[in-house]
Amino acid sequence: MKMTLKSILCACILSTAAIAIPQTFNGGFFGAVGQQFEDFAIAAVAPGAELKGKWVAVAKEDGKLRLALDAVVLGIPASEITAEKTAGGATKFTVTYKAGDDRKRGKAAAPLKTRILGALRAYTGAEAAPGKPVDYKGARFTVAETKGDVSVEITKAP
Amino acid sequence: MSVRRRDFLATLAALAFPLRAAETVPFPAEALTSIALWDDPKFIERWGAFDAKQRIVCRNWQGRCEALGTKAQGASAFFEEGRLRSISILFLDAGAWFGFAQAGASARVPEFLSLHRQTSANVESALTAAGGKLRDVPLGGRQLLKHTGRVARVGDVWARLVVWPEYFVKLSLFRDEDAATQLLAPYRRTQKRDDQVRAFAALVEKSPNGDQILRGIPMLQQGDRAYCGMSALAMTMQHLGLRIETEELAAAAGIRFGSTQEAKTRETYDDAATVGAMRMDRMQKPEWARIRASISAGMPVVVFRRWSQERDFVHTQFARRFAQDPAAVLPRAGMEERKLWPQRGGFAHASIVNGFNAARGEVIFTESWSEQARDRRMRFEELEGTGYMACHPRLP
Numbered sequence: 319m320k321m322t323l324k325s326i327l328c329a330c331i332l333s334t335a336a337i338a339i340p341q342t343f344n345g346g347f348f349g350a351v352g353q354q355f356e357d358f359a360i361a362a363v364a365p366g367a368e369l370k371g372k373w374v375a376v377a378k379e380d381g382k383l384r385l386a387l388d389a390v391v392l393g394i395p396a397s398e399i400t401a402e403k404t405a406g407g408a409t410k411f412t413v414t415y416k417a418g419d420d421r422k423r424g425k426a427a428a429p430l431k432t433r434i435l436g437a438l439r440a441y442t443g444a445e446a447a448p449g450k451p452v453d454y455k456g457a458r459f460t461v462a463e464t465k466g467d468v469s470v471e472i473t474k475a476p
Numbered sequence: 477m478s479v480r481r482r483d484f485l486a487t488l489a490a491l492a493f494p495l496r497a498a499e500t501v502p503f504p505a506e507a508l509t510s511i512a513l514w515d516d517p518k519f520i521e522r523w524g525a526f527d528a529k530q531r532i533v534c535r536n537w538q539g540r541c542e543a544l545g546t547k548a549q550g551a552s553a554f555f556e557e558g559r560l561r562s563i564s565i566l567f568l569d570a571g572a573w574f575g576f577a578q579a580g581a582s583a584r585v586p587e588f589l590s591l592h593r594q595t596s597a598n599v600e601s602a603l604t605a606a607g608g609k610l611r612d613v614p615l616g617g618r619q620l621l622k623h624t625g626r627v628a629r630v631g632d633v634w635a636r637l638v639v640w641p642e643y644f645v646k647l648s649l650f651r652d653e654d655a656a657t658q659l660l661a662p663y664r665r666t667q668k669r670d671d672q673v674r675a676f677a678a679l680v681e682k683s684p685n686g687d688q689i690l691r692g693i694p695m696l697q698q699g700d701r702a703y704c705g706m707s708a709l710a711m712t713m714q715h716l717g718l719r720i721e722t723e724e725l726a727a728a729a730g731i732r733f734g735s736t737q738e739a740k741t742r743e744t745y746d747d748a749a750t751v752g753a754m755r756m757d758r759m760q761k762p763e764w765a766r767i768r769a770s771i772s773a774g775m776p777v778v779v780f781r782r783w784s785q786e787r788d789f790v791h792t793q794f795a796r797r798f799a800q801d802p803a804a805v806l807p808r809a810g811m812e813e814r815k816l817w818p819q820r821g822g823f824a825h826a827s828i829v830n831g832f833n834a835a836r837g838e839v840i841f842t843e844s845w846s847e848q849a850r851d852r853r854m855r856f857e858e859l860e861g862t863g864y865m866a867c868h869p870r871l872p
Contacts, residue, residue: 390785390789392789393785393786393787393788393789393790394785394786394789424821424822425819426819427814427815427816427817427819428812428815428816432812432815432816433786433816436790436807436813436816437786437789437790437793439807440789440790440793440794440797441789441793443797443801443804
């Protein structure tokens with residue numbers, strides 16, 4: 319009887335749950351550029367590198383641009399991505415994850431900051447923490463949290 | 477289904493799924509009639525690079541594909557030990573045509589059915605006009621996979637047309653009549669069981685770092701289709717000598733018009749095993765000892781598990797890092813780490829476990845997405861914590 323019930327439960331799970339096609343590809347930015355945003359950002363903070371993708375100027379903030387494409391960064395959809403640009407190229411990218419946007423995607427067992435730090439560790443192989451930047455392939459990743467929102471700054475490593 | 481999720485699936489389809497390849501090298505018409513072309517290095521090259529020593533390789537045509545006067549969604553070639561074994565031209569497939577979980581699919585059904593009728597009629601009449609005398613051949617046993625192939629010799633190539641109503645139209649090409657009329661590889665029909673046991677076990681590669689891995693599993697890409705479970709099964713069964721492809725399994729499972737609602741996934745796994753002269757043992761949880769035993773016997777395991785994009789990122793990045801630094805280790809499965817695993821209520825997914833490393837406590841798994849999604853690593857605790865069914869094929 320117990321086995322029968324287990325079998326029925328298993329069948330129910332399969333018939334309703336096996337509906338996903340998980341993939342490893344991001345949305346807009348990846349589709350437009352053919353590169354993960356984090357990989358692009360590492361290359362783009364080097365002197366003379368060009369900005370790929372569609373960027374628009376931020377009003378009243380000279381040299382600041384906002385990415386006009388959706389992007390999944392460190393495996394999590396970003397709420398906003400901005401770039402600070404000088405004549406020599408991009409100097410800083412700021413990826414912002416808003417807690418409200420994260421909540422809309424469903425309940426997660428771990429806080430947003432923990433998940434981003436975990437993803438950054440997977441990406442760089444180094445432990446990160448707020449206030450403890452990680453240098454990776456010539457770029458510096460700095461994670462900060464403000465009222466539940468989390469940002470990741472990507473700059474050239476010193 | 478969020479727009480964002482559909483976007484990245486569509487992106488995958490554009491970038492990785494060959495059925496919509498954009499290059500302009502046309503599929504040569506002579507491939508349908510001339511075996512000599514099959515051994516032409518230039519023709520082989522056009523399927524993309526691969527290791528000729530690999531046991532079974534599946535490659536997709538890199539350009540646009542039209543055959544018998546009908547535009548096809550794509551073509552795949554199967555190579556065994558470096559030699560072209562067969563070519564499958566997929567003229568129309570419901571999963572690819574509808575895409576994954578597209579809104580308004582039901583309104584498009586009449587259009588698809590009309591196209592299906594027209595495509596099958598066009599291909600069949602063109603095949604007949606090319607000199608093929610079609611005869612019906614029963615395939616796939618007696619249950620879900622039961623279907624009819626229309627087989628004919630055209631030139632010196634053997635062709636098998638499968639028209640699965642409401643699902644797909646596919647023409648497969650073979651070197652000989654036996655291959656065109658049988659799904660089970662000759663060695664599976666002729667070898668004694670003990671010889672097969674030894675042959676499968678001999679496929680396990682043992683590395684100095686402790687990896688035990690099955691490498692020759694062909695990549696049958698699911699593309700932008702709700703076919704992860706079916707592609708994983710097709711890849712596994714191809715490895716085990718059953719020459720079945722994703723589309724036949726999806727049709728058998730009843731994944732209608734791209735939707736897995738009410739699909740007979742378990743039953744299709746059982747039936748594929750039966751047609752492949754195997755058994756399919758199902759465990760309600762992945763079990764470490766059982767997985768190691770299966771892999772050591774040369775048998776891949778398909779695990780259904782909860783999946784999240786965030787966790788997939790971690791696995792993708794670790795695979796990248798491990799390729800550069802074999803000393804890299806996954807985080808231990810502590811309480812905090814467990815909170816990062818996909819939770820209940822998320823997406824479901826099927827992956828092929830094709831190896832393990834006992835010392836590192838890792839399973840090695842492959843996704844039906846692309847060659848780049850092979851041989852990823854996960855701590856066994858995570859597979860155990862997120863898996864809800866493991867399918868173990870075995871010889872009876």
